[in-house]
Amino acid sequence: MNNDVMAIELKQITKSFGPVVANAGIDLSVRQGEILALLGENGSGKTTLMNMLSGIYKPDSGSIFINGKSVVINSPKAAIKLGIGMIHQHFKLVESLTAADNIIMGSKEKGLFLKKSRAEKIRSISRRFGLEIDPLKKVHDMSVSEKQTVEILKVLYRNANILILDEPTAVLTPQETRRLFDILRRMKQEGCAIIIITHKLNEVMEISDRVTILRKGQSVATVNTAETNIKELTELMVGRSVELSIYRPEPEYDESLLEVHHLTVADEEGFETIRDISFNLKKGEILGVAGVAGSGQKELCEAIAGLMPVKKGAILYNKENLIGKSPKEIINLGISMSFIPEDRLGMGLAASLSLVDNLLLKKYYQGKGPFVRKKEARALARRLVEQLDIATPSVDAPVRKLSGGNVQKVLLGREIESDPNVLITAYPVRGLDINSSYTIYDMLNEQKKKGVAILFIGEDLDVLLELCDRIMVLCHGRITGIVNAKEVSKEELGLLMTGAASDRPDLQEGGNN
Amino acid sequence: MKDNAHSIKEPLMRVVKKAELGYTKTALLSLLGLAIAIAAGGAFILIIGHNPTDIYWSILQGAWRSKLAASGTIKIAIPLLIASLGITPAFKMKFWNIGAEGQIIMGGIFATYFALFWAHLPHYLLLLVMFLAGMLGGGLWGLLPAYFKTKFGTNETLFTLMLNYIALYMIKYLTEGPWRDPSSSGFPKIASFDKNARLDLIFGVHAGWLIALILTLVMFIYLKYSKQGYEISVVGESVNTARYAGMNVKKIVMRTMFISGAICGMAGMIQVSGAAHTLGDGVAGGVGFTAIIVAWLARLNPLIILIVTMFFAILEKGSSVMQSSYGLSQSVSSILQGIILFTILGMDFFTRYRIVFRKVRKKL
Known part of the structure; x- marks a missing residue:
């Protein structure tokens, strides 16, 4: 493995949806055999960026290099061909089929019939990366972490050497998370390039080699994990210093x-x-x-x-x-x-429905007569918008737009x-x-x-x-x-x-x- | 594997969902759609060897050129307007009532019963009874699929569609059997209504137009400001949210479908009492299906439904005048109507989506 060639290199990627600029000139790179954590608050553009790598969106401008070559990724299929595999937060598995069938699905095997040997091939991949899975077990009998393992195997089976994981630990217990991290380290040793999206800072510190931080659609910094700490990462992510402990008043009642x-x-x-x-x-x-x-x-x-x-x-x-x-x-x-x-x-x-109408949801029937009274709800809406700092074009805008x-x-x-x-x-x-x-x-x-x-x-x-x-x-x-x-x-x-x-x-x- | 990257082709074009447009933009795009539809129809007229301006002028003028023509146009608009208003609350609730046709028929049948057998009642009492009976008939025909949907989770689209045919054949049965006019020789039909059972004329057109206009306003207010209208919106948005808010979803679904059917039934009563003065199997005549297009194009807004209905009525009436004055076959005017409608519906797509074409890429 040549460590000088970047497995992924994104240059000046820009993507907007109508008037909203989701990504503005983002640069990002991952070496082979490296784990990069992509950190950022919600709406900072992490998922959009990764969706461009996996062929779901296309950048408006900017270029993508995979293993040093300029590429255009038009479809998820194209991404797979390039060896990019994405593991989504919500699993995309067929519950009634076995692990093996889920893994093989869509991978275009040669010949008309499924080969009996498919389970063997999967077992050999599992062994290589230290994954524990029974290929013949049905997905609906599996725990969450097993399902995730199947998702990982699915991309490895397609020879992916670039893996993107979107908040993989959100559904796992601390113990399962540790096991996932072991697998990721093993993949890293095998030369895979891994991008992991997460909110959890302590996990970033534990697993990643470098961290790229996005804020409001821009890449604000890339730092070596060994040279940073949670406080610095938070500040980079939020854009100012924050107090991280949560206040807990003592309970005053006992009934x-x-x-x-x-x-x-x-x-x-x-x-x-x-x-x-x-x-x-x-x-x-x-x-x-x-x-x-x-x-x-x-x-x-x-x-x-x-x-x-x-x-x-x-x-x-x-x-x-x-x-x-x-x-x-x-x-x-x-x-x-x-x-x-x-x-x-x-x-x-x-x-x-508008913000006003949504505030009425549980009390619209109050008051006499056949009509809904909106006046008080409108006043309440204005007050809530101010008190809670709700960003909305108006109190009559549909909440879907928020x-x-x-x-x-x-x-x-x-x-x-x-x-x-x-x-x-x-x-x-x-x-x-x-x-x-x-x-x-x-x-x-x-x-x-x-x-x-x-x-x-x-x-x-x-x-x-x-x-x-x-x-x-x-x-x-x-x-x-x-x-x-x-x-x-x-x-x-x-x-x-x-x-x-x-x-x-x-x-x-x-x-x- | 790496060389594959360059061989992957970008599709020529792809469809992208648009950001939601404001009212003005939507209105402008709809007008543009109308213009393109007229141009497309014009191209067809040119191909068959006529002057598009002349033809369009004769359609427009034909719908209004005489008192008779104008009243004909309005008569086409009345049932269409009422039926479109009828399916609107159901559609707003995302209950796909495509059974307006059957509900119109049932309204007609219920009203006809009183017109045939209770014709001796005082005129206005008889009309009121027929009116209520029509609404009851249509309402029950709408309630049936709602009951089964809430109780057993049946599919309302198929259910309402099938009920249309049952209603239609019920008319055939009545015409050939119990309600057959004994004095008609040959072709079986139901007797014409006594004058007592016919809707009065207001300004030369049966009173249905006034009822329809009032109903437009009532429906607008009902959906926008009433508690029940609010419930309909919430159920249409999310059944879970409605349940969470403490709403009785089953009750709301059944009530709304009763109202929806009852309004369509009202259209049936007005047709038999005001227009046909009898009950025949053409009482609905496809109005229940056209109403779906009208309601959808108008985005379920009662006031816009009024406008769209008038457009449909003018197109239909005017086309028939145009066809006779140019000596064209009926199929020509049907094709023209079809082209215009199809184009408008097609253009509606562009108010919701846009198409992105492949960019010409410079070689790197």
């Missing part, structure tokens, strides 16, 4: 507001997504919920909000059972739920304005930049001080540990532990998330390890 007893929830096919869980939520506390994606978080939220039928158990709010009540009755009791789905707009907001962070502020702002007693919030900072995230934490803390009971479903363990009073860990719909956030470590949470701590009784209660 239980919401009690869940032996709750079991099953989906339409009868599969139990929540299995016999019991916990209580106190006034003026933030109870965090940790767990690998899909451990029952969404179902728990929906069950409390009355959106999902409950199979067994009780949910008591001030000793009153919520089960059997309609969503409207539950809203009227002052229980508010804001769930930020992955696409942000799926539940809780109506994308084409950026993700602003959409989330609208959603959470509306829930808080409804003056709830219980606030359920799932992934409120999903994909937000650092600044907006802190605005949201402040909003939550303010509610906590007012005595609101908050159930905070989070992704980032560091945030959960700093913001919450207690953390409840879900694994496959079961509670594997409810721990004191001040006394637990990230590793312990990780063990609970995989359910591996069942032989650690010390972690089941209290977590004073």
Whole structure:
């Protein structure tokens, strides 16, 4: 391997979407056998840039060199031919097929029939890179990290030697992340060039050789990882210095507001997504919920909000059972739920309606007569825009036109304005930049001080540990532990998330390890 | 592997979704689309050996040249306008009601029952009863697919489409069976309505035009300012959001489809009572399908639906005048209408998307 030739070199790449300039003259390079971390806040242009490498978009201007040669990448197929493989955040796998068939799919094998030897070829690649996978296992039987391994194998099978990973650790436990990093290091030794997109600074420090930082569509700096630190990276990313610790006021109340007893929830096919869980939520506390994606978080939220039928158990709010009540009755009791789905707009907001109309969502029926009263909502909209610094052309603009962070502020702002007693919030900072995230934490803390009971479903363990009073860990719909956030470590949470701590009784209660 | 890079061809053109346009830009583009459509139709007229300006002038003039022609144009517009307004709330809810045709027919059948067997009632009471019966008939015909969709998740597109045929053959059955006019010899038909059961004329055209205009305004206000209109928008945007907001989605879907069908049924009542004075299998005559195009082109805005409907009516009436005054066959005017419509619908594509052509690249 010739280390002087750049595997990837991007020169002055510019791409705009209508009036929005997503990338403005970006330079970036990766050597063979190097891991480059691409760092930047949401909307800084990371994904756009990578999509140009993988053939989904085309740059308006600028040039791309792969292994020293100027290329034009017109389609994902062209990218594969050039040896570029992208591993997306959301897996693109056929659930009912085996790992081997997913890996081979679309790779144009010669001959009419699939060869029996395909599993062998996959096994040999696995061995070379230290991946553990059974090629004949069906995808729907796999864990998240196994699915990711299949995605990686898929690109390796196509002889990719340039890998792009888009937030690969978002869905993994700390233990699984470590394993992924081992694989990446192995690939690096084999001479692959790797670009990893991530928000998590400690991971950047751990895995990368160099870091390129994007801000507002421009590449602001490229630094050697060994010569930098988290503080410097944050400042480069945000453009000024930031305070990184989250403020956690002491809980002032000690009465239980919401009690869940032996709750079991099953989906339409009868599969139990929540299995016999019991916990209580106190006034003026933030109870965090940790767990690998899909451990029952969404179902728990929906069950409390009355959106999902409950199979067994009780949910008591001030000793009153919520089960059997309609969503409207539950809203009227002052229980508010804001769930930020992955696409942000799926539940809780109506994308084409204006900000004003969206604020009316839960109270449009109030007031006499057949017409909706918009006057107060308009005043509220103006106030929220100012208070929360929501960037929008006007309060009558459809929320679809707002950026993700602003959409989330609208959603959470509306829930808080409804003056709830219980606030359920799932992934409120999903994909937000650092600044907006802190605005949201402040909003939550303010509610906590007012005595609101908050159930905070989070992704980032560091945030959960700093913001919450207690953390409840879900694994496959079961509670594997409810721990004191001040006394637990990230590793312990990780063990609970995989359910591996069942032989650690010390972690089941209290977590004073 | 590396040499492949240069052999990869860039496609000649590709389609890119446009940023959303403002109202003025959309309106301008629509007008441009109209102009191009007229030019395309003009090319066709030239090919068959006529002068496009003359032909277009005769279409425009033909629709309004006499009182009779004008009332003919308006008579075409009335059911189209009402049916387009009828499917609008359903479409806004993303419930693809393509059963307006059947709902018009059912409205006609229900109204006809009273016209035939209760003709002795006082005139205005009879008309009111027929009006309500028509709305009930159409409404129930719209409610049926909504009920099955909310209950069993059936596909509303197929369901509403199939109901059209059931309604149509119901007319045939009634015509040949129980409601057959005994005094008509030969061809079976339903008797003409008693004068008592016919809609009054206002300014020489049956009162349907006034009803349609009022309905346009009511529908505009209903969708934009009412609580129910708000619910329709939210359900159309996202069922999950609607549920989350505590809305009873099933109730809203069924109610909206009842309203949608009822308005189409109203069109059926007005057709039998105002225009045909009897019930025949041409009572809907494709209006329920044209209404889909109208509502869609007007982007579900009732006020624009009024404009688009008038355009359609002028085109249809004017073409028939043009055809007789130039001695052309009916198919010529159908082809011309088809070309104009097709071009307008095609141009609509460009208000939503644009095409990027391959750039000529300089050799490096």
